[in-house]
Amino acid sequence: MKPVFVGTDSTRVGFAKNILESAGIACFVQNENTRTLGMSVLGFSQTPLNDPVLCVVDEERAEEAGNLLREHFGTAVDAGEWLCAACKESNPASFDLCWNCQAAKPE
Template structure:
């Protein structure tokens, strides 16, 4: 098990998992529900909680998986996130339409 991607937004982690599944790389999400417990519930600060992270099962495919994710999310970080005019949801910069309501990305 090798972690290849982490993000506080579990939808982005889920999307990364689907990219790996499409390439035939078996993976799973670790710490998937940690953030939903609530930081104050156990007296921890939010920074002490673990972000959801995507791990590949076959360590030999970790670099391949990381490269696939860099291809996709590298361009997303360059473009920055955008807010949907229709539903006000935040979307990764690489998305051409809103993940929630499918409205087109503003020009």
């Protein structure tokens, strides 16, 4: 399992999942239902730890999956997110390091 896409919008993550499935890449959404937790259940504000994460089952296809998603989404990321200069992965605004390659957030 390897994460290939993180987003605050579960609809966008679902669309990304459909793109990969239509290409025959086995994948699943981690934290699919946790986005609604937090404030209403625990009294905390929403954190990036609850964001839906699209993961591919076969790590050997992760690069292919990333390329497919970049074709559809370009370099655009959700508001408040940043794109890693090293690996081009989307990261929540609160992350100082890329979740994928640990590169530092650009200034």
